[in-house]
Amino acid sequence: MPDIIESPPLQHHKRYKTRDIETIHEAVADILVPHKVEVSRSGELDREAVLHHAPLPNGAIIYLVYGTEIRVDVSQLGFFLLEFPLSGASTTYCGDGRVASRAGQGVVAGPYQQFATEWTVDCSKLLIKLESNALENYLSTLLGRRQIRALDFSMAMDLSSATSASLLRTVKWILGELDQPDSLVNTATLAGQQYQRMLMWTLLHCQPNNYSEELAARQPPQVPHYIPETEAYIQAHYAEPISLEQLVEHAHVSERTLLEGFKRYRDVSPMKLLKLTRLDFVHLALKEADPAISNVTDIALGNGFSQLGKFSTEYKERFGESPSETLKGDSAIRT
Secondary structure, eight states, X not given: OTTTSOSSOOGGGEEEEEEEHHHHXXXXXXXXXXXXEEESSSSEEEEEEEEEEEEETTEEEEEEEOSSOEEEEESOOSXXXXXXXXXXXXXXXXXXXXXXXXXXXXXXXOSSSOEEEEEOTTOEEEEEEEEHHHHHHHHHHHXXXXXXXXXXXXXXXXXXXXXXXXXXXXXXXXXXXXXXXXXXXXXXXXXXXXXHHHHHHHHHHHSOBTTHHHHHHTSOTTOOXXXXXXXXXXXXHTTSOOOHHHHHHHHTSOHHHHHHHHHHHTSSOHHHHHXXXXXXXXXXXXXXXXXXXXXXXXXXXXXXXXOHHHHHHHHHHHHXXXXXXXXXXXHHHHO
């Protein structure tokens, strides 16, 4: 994907660089799934194999170079796999489907069919693993009911299409955050969950699947792209000192457009949404905290609040009790 995803990504998450096929085979098997490989020749690879790996709460993001012509076979993946070739060429087989891809194209493979993929010697890929239970449970949340049919995506992704633009921006943004050592995605479990949720939401709405029509019907018509993108940004960065100017810059629209869009489609301002998001995360953290070792001040500051008096008032208005009551009350339930 020239000029879209810089290669090699995940520089902060380097794992292996080797010319031994068994080393890279075992490493990939540990992260993804046990599999069979057929290479052009055994032992030493034509080029160095490279593996970068960043875990997600329910999956992983991987940069992989095998360094030789190779075929990988798996009876069933057991998870959803997104493949983005960055160089070279690849052919992927999933069930009865077959997709040839190179930079600028992509593939979504499902968990329940036989899977195989063939790489050229110069092929490198970004791979995203999403556990099937996590993605399908999130789909059920969006639908407001349990799904009846197994989730099934169209295999081929045309990454130059307008519908894939949000998915590309999301993937690129997450990669950028993963390569920042002090980013919340690398330091806070809750942040990682929000990044993953953002990725799943975008995938479900951008890549055609057997629930696309129902998902589209549940969405307000023609919501501008900057609305969900700003919401996702807030979810991922709520603990940081975010200003309206930063949200405008991220949305790539004018301040007036952003404010009017949120008023029309969400009936709340972006900064009010930020405050509500912070309050919800504080509420969750207080309920889970041990009052013997935690305190309201640290939890509030750690979730983006700086004016503690105002925070306490807004917290009580939203949840009907003070922050300290939430902290102490959960202790009583645990004991």
